[in-house]
Structures are given as C-alpha cells and as structure tokens.
Amino acid sequence: MTVLPTIRPAASRDASALRALALDNGLFAPEEMGDFDEMLAGFLDGSLDGHSWVVAVDDRDTVAGGAYVAPEPFSDRVWNLYFLAVRLGLQRDGVGGALVDFVETALRRRGEPVARVLIVETSSTGAYAQARAFYEKQGFDEEARIREFYGPGDDKVVYWKALSTPASGS
Numbered sequence: 001m002t003v004l005p006t007i008r009p010a011a012s013r014d015a016s017a018l019r020a021l022a023l024d025n026g027l028f029a030p031e032e033m034g035d036f037d038e039m040l041a042g043f044l045d046g047s048l049d050g051h052s053w054v055v056a057v058d059d060r061d062t063v064a065g066g067a068y069v070a071p072e073p074f075s076d077r078v079w080n081l082y083f084l085a086v087r088l089g090l091q092r093d094g095v096g097g098a099l100v101d102f103v104e105t106a107l108r109r110r111g112e113p114v115a116r117v118l119i120v121e122t123s124s125t126g127a128y129a130q131a132r133a134f135y136e137k138q139g140f141d142e143e144a145r146i147r148e149f150y151g152p153g154d155d156k157v158v159y160w161k162a163l164s165t166p167a168s169g170s
C-alpha cells in the first residue's frame with residue numbers, strides 16, 4: 001500500500017479481519033481471543049463511552065490495520081492505545097503511522113472530558129524492537145519500565161505523549 005489508507009471507525013463486518021491482525025502478529029494467543037472479542041464487542045455495541053476502534057482500509061475496503069484506544073481507569077483523562085497492528089506484508093509502509101495520527105487527532109478534537117495524555121504499553125523483548133522504534137518515531141517518550149512484567153526478562157515499557165498543551169491543562 002503505497003497510497004495512504006482511509007481510516008474509518010470499525011464496524012461489525014471488520015471483526016474477523018481485526019481478529020486475524022491480533023493472531024497473525026502474535027499479539028494474542030488463540031486462548032486469549034475471548035478477551036480480544038470482549039474489547040471489540042464493548043465498542044461495537046456502543047456501551048463503552050470514549051472507546052474507539054478504527055481500521056485502515058484500502059480502496060476496496062480491505063482492512064490493512066487497526067487500532068483501539070480507550071480511557072485508562074483511575075487516571076486523570078489518560079487514554080491508552082490498547083491495540084495497534086498492521087497486516088503482515090503491509091508493515092513499514094505508513095499504515096501504522098496513519099492510524100496513530102488519526103487516533104491522536106480524534107482525541108485532541110474530542111469534547112469533555114478532554115484527553116490529556118496518550119500512553120501505550122509494549123514489551124522490552126527483541127520481538128517488539130520494531131514497535132518501540134515506531135512509537136519513538138511517532139513522538140512518544142519512554143516513560144517507565146516495569147521489570148519482568150510479562151515474564152522473566154520481559155519488561156513492560158510504557159510510552160507517553162501529551163495530547164493537550166500543557167499536559168496538565170484541562
């Protein structure tokens with residue numbers, strides 16, 4: 001995909017493509033897909049305020065990537081980019097960047113409650129070096145590491161980005 005994709009809200013018809021993104025990229029194991037389906041269902045039935053699933057599609061409406069962002073509970077207007085993946089074979093072609101730009105623009109434009117900060121969590125292992133390079137390129141700062149969070153030798157790395165200026169503003 002050399003032309004930048006169209007980004008639109010996800011719909012029920014995208015569920016199988018989104019599940020394939022999660023599985024094919026190794027982000028979810030088959031036995032974890034129940035949790036994935038729950039994250040998606042809460043958005044699709046409209047019951048979760050502030051939650052947003054979006055998909056990047058080509059000119060035939062085929063899904064190239066997807067992202068999910070939602071408010072972080074027990075925080076002051078912090079949103080978490082809980083899911084981001086681009087189809088194998090289409091990576092490193094701007095789709096992930098377009099998805100993150102879209103999500104950030106939508107969060108910056110939303111009304112009350114204002115989104116102040118966007119965080120994203122990933123792994124410290126070599127398998128996620130590409131994701132870490134990507135978030136740094138997208139302007140996120142590495143904010144924290146929780147040692148051994150995902151397993152022995154596998155830390156959680158938290159990236160942070162201000163959405164409103166100043167980040168402490170309302």
Ligand SMILES: CC(C)(COP(=O)(O)OP(=O)(O)OC[C@H]1O[C@@H](n2cnc3c(N)ncnc32)[C@H](O)[C@@H]1OP(=O)(O)O)[C@@H](O)C(=O)NCCC(=O)NCCS
Pocket residue numbers: 025027084085086087090091092093094095096097098121122123128129130131133134135137
């Ligand atoms: C991480 C991911 C979403 C990025 O999406 P993408 O469409 O591949 O990324 P983009 O093409 O928009 O990349 C933008 C920048 O990120 C960085 N980047 C992306 N892939 C990279 C790689 N393999 N190595 C180094 N830098 C990389 C580069 O700086 C790149 O800019 P450049 O191509 O001009 O150098 C995608 O690669 C992916 O789905 N990976 C597997 C799933 C995953 O790890 N998701 C994140 C879980 S936390």
